[in-house]
Amino acid sequence: MTHSTSVSDHPAELSGVLAEFAAEAAYEKLPQPAVDGAKKSLLDTLGVILAASGTEPAARAAVDVVRDAGGQPQATVLGHGFRTSAVMAAFANGAMAHCLNFDDQTPWGQHSATSIIPAALAVVERQGGISGKDLIAAVAVGQDLFTRLRRHVGWRQDWNLSSVIGVLAATATAGRLLNLPPDRLAHAFSFGAIQSGGFMDMVSGPGSELGGMYAGFSAKGGVLAALLAQRGAKGTDTLFEGKNGFFATYFGGSYDREKILDNLGGEYYGAATLYKPWAAVGTAHSHIHATLEAMARHGLNSDDIQELRVYAGDCHEGLCAPLDARRAPATLMDARFSLPFLVAMAAVHGDLKAGDLTQAALKDDRVLKLARKVVTVSDPALDWKDELPSGRVEIVTRDGRRVEQSGEDTPGSATRPLAWTDINAKFADCAALAAVPPSPEQIVATQRAAADLESADDAAHLIRSLTDTPNGH
Numbered sequence: 336m337t338h339s340t341s342v343s344d345h346p347a348e349l350s351g352v353l354a355e356f357a358a359e360a361a362y363e364k365l366p367q368p369a370v371d372g373a374k375k376s377l378l379d380t381l382g383v384i385l386a387a388s389g390t391e392p393a394a395r396a397a398v399d400v401v402r403d404a405g406g407q408p409q410a411t412v413l414g415h416g417f418r419t420s421a422v423m424a425a426f427a428n429g430a431m432a433h434c435l436n437f438d439d440q441t442p443w444g445q446h447s448a449t450s451i452i453p454a455a456l457a458v459v460e461r462q463g464g465i466s467g468k469d470l471i472a473a474v475a476v477g478q479d480l481f482t483r484l485r486r487h488v489g490w491r492q493d494w495n496l497s498s499v500i501g502v503l504a505a506t507a508t509a510g511r512l513l514n515l516p517p518d519r520l521a522h523a524f525s526f527g528a529i530q531s532g533g534f535m536d537m538v539s540g541p542g543s544e545l546g547g548m549y550a551g552f553s554a555k556g557g558v559l560a561a562l563l564a565q566r567g568a569k570g571t572d573t574l575f576e577g578k579n580g581f582f583a584t585y586f587g588g589s590y591d592r593e594k595i596l597d598n599l600g601g602e603y604y605g606a607a608t609l610y611k612p613w614a615a616v617g618t619a620h621s622h623i624h625a626t627l628e629a630m631a632r633h634g635l636n637s638d639d640i641q642e643l644r645v646y647a648g649d650c651h652e653g654l655c656a657p658l659d660a661r662r663a664p665a666t667l668m669d670a671r672f673s674l675p676f677l678v679a680m681a682a683v684h685g686d687l688k689a690g691d692l693t694q695a696a697l698k699d700d701r702v703l704k705l706a707r708k709v710v711t712v713s714d715p716a717l718d719w720k721d722e723l724p725s726g727r728v729e730i731v732t733r734d735g736r737r738v739e740q741s742g743e744d745t746p747g748s749a750t751r752p753l754a755w756t757d758i759n760a761k762f763a764d765c766a767a768l769a770a771v772p773p774s775p776e777q778i779v780a781t782q783r784a785a786a787d788l789e790s791a792d793d794a795a796h797l798i799r800s801l802t803d804t805p806n807g808h
Contacts, residue, residue, distance in 0.1 A: 348574070349574075349575040349592060350524045351517065351518075353480060354507075354517045354520035354524060356599050357476045358510065358514075358517045360476045360600070362468035362472045362789065363468075364600070365471070365475055369475045369606045370471055372606045373471045373474035373475045373478065374785050374786065375608065376439055376448040376605070377797065378759070378785035379438070379761065379762065380452040381797075381801065382761055384428050385414045385766045385772075385773070386690075387414070387432070387434050388413060388414025388415055388769050388770040388771075391434045392667065393544040393548060393666075393667070393668050394430050394431045394434045394548070397427050397430035397431070397548055397551055398431070401419055401427040402419075404419065404423055407419075409457070409460060409461040410457040411460060412427045413431070415427075415770055415771060421460065421562075422555055422558050422559050422562070424456075425456075425554040425555045425558045426555035427551065428551075428554065429449055429555060433446060433497075433550035434544075434548060435671070435689070436547070436671045437613075437689060438611070439610050439611065440609050441607065441609065442609055442722050443485060443723070444723050445481075446497045446550070447477065447481035447608075449497070449553075449554070450504055450553040450557060451554075453505075454555075455473055455474055455505075455508050458512040458561070459512060459797075462512065462513070464792075465793065465794050466792055466793070466794060467787075467791030467793075467794045467797075469511075470794035470797075472511065473509075474508060475603050476508060476511050477504040478603070478608060479605055480503065480507050482605070483599075484500045484595065486594070489586045492650070493534070493535060495534060495549065497549070499532065499533055501550065501554075502530050505558070506520075506526070506557040507524075509523075509558050509560070510561040513562075515561065519565065521570070521574075522564045522569055522570040523560045523561045523564035524575075525571050526559065526564060526570055527556055527560035528581050530553070531553075531581070541661075547668050576592075609749060609753075610747055610761070611747050612746045612761070614689045618651055618719075618723060618726075619651075619672075620745050620748075621725040621741075621742025621745045621748070622727075623678060623687060623745075624742045625725075625726055625740040625741055625742035626678045627682075629738050630685075633738050639733055639734075640732060641733045642708050642730070643679070643682065643705065643708055643709045643728065643731075644712050644730075645674055645710075645727075645728050646712050647674070647713060647714060647726075648714055649718045654672055654673060654674035655675060658675065658710075661675045662679075662707055663697075663703055664676050664697060666697075667697070675706045675709035679702050679703075679709055680702045683701045683705060684702075690764075722749070726741075755786070762778070766778050773801055777800065777802075780800040784797045784800040
């Protein structure tokens with residue numbers, strides 16, 4: 336990985352190059368897969384926010400704080416039926432977008448949509464008259480920038496990239512929707528970067544609600560950064576590559592400028608976005624799939640299991656320790672980050688649906704009994720290098736059999752991605768869990784609005800289809 340500490344080595348500082356790309360991106364220049372990726376992420380994220388509004392206690396504090404703060408009614412807090420300022424709506428919706436861990440991810444890990452989509456929707460509602468094509472282009476820009484940075488910085492699994500980089504992606508999206516010129520958008524990146532942060536323990540540390548709420552801060556930060564730049568606030572000219580800049584501070588100066596910029600504006604990485612079938616941390620999905628496959632192939636039920644061994648690389652170990660706490664998580668947030676509990680729950684119920692993880696589920700004796708039989712086996716072959724590795728399980732049955740299964744071709748993975756029909760079904764399931772559930776007619780209208788977004792003169796139609804009654808009132 337190359338590394339730069341001097342702007343003079345390059346014709347332009349990276350912040351200026353990326354700002355020009357974001358400001359000038361147009362729908363007409365997007366490859367069709369990038370268009371589809373943006374639209375899918377919009378619908379998927381809307382659904383996940385709605386589900387969180389009615390099922391996850393960790394999101395309630397964020398929504399309550401925003402409700403109490405009031406503010407100009409510029410944008411909608413989804414699932415709760417009230418409006419507030421664009422900045423605070425982005426915060427509340429962002430907090431809900433990730434707290435179920437049901438949001439999309441890149442094939443290389445981390446989550447962009449939870450920062451990008453709440454920021455985009457807040458700006459779209461605040462401004463009014465932004466076309467569906469412009470919303471698609473802005474989301475595609477944010478997705479692409481997020482992935483380019485995520486893949487080509489010297490990450491040591493220390494910083495939480497979803498929030499450190501997510502706020503910059505949200506800034507690019509919000510800035511594009513505000514029609515900021517390149518120089519203003521470059522300044523906006525500085526105000527986004529000053530809000531970057533997030534340590535890895537906040538993602539999976541037991542007993543914490545930080546891992547669910549962090550996207551609220553990066554979504555809010557993106558809107559705030561873009562609005563500050565729109566008002567003329569000035570940032571630094573050496574944001575990314577300066578001696579004391581972003582790359583030096585977060586990654587010890589380790590980044591690959593050439594790869595970050597490779598085919599910029601030609602290839603949009605949002606096209607590779609992956610969507611989850613299960614409301615749990617993405618690094619657990621292949622183990623969940625392996626468990627379900629092993630049981631189906633060998634006709635097993637949970638009572639047949641004497642021991643369930645999960646093979647863990649470095650990215651899985653945090654989901655397994657401390658083992659006793661992971662076997663019996665105290666909160667829903669912890670449950671979604673607990674590999675022993677998740678595989679046990681999947682084994683007992685034969686699936687892991689959005690509405691399955693409830694307070695009652697945490698006390699399910701059958702699941703807790705099986706979770707106590709889950710043991711972890713360290714396997715460096717499953718360490719995280721680039722793309723997320725596939726997990727592996729071994730089941731020892733009560734009659735002495737040993738059944739092994741790898742988690743390749745996991746639903747929602749790059750080799751088995753969810754299609755539009757899957758995302759539509761997921762959206763309908765999620766919407767039904769909302770604190771204020773939309774009607775069946777509103778659900779269908781929102782699905783259609785997302786699919787046909789490029790034809791909308793005002794992209795806020797996507798939100799109105801979800802919140803308006805059928806007669807428009």
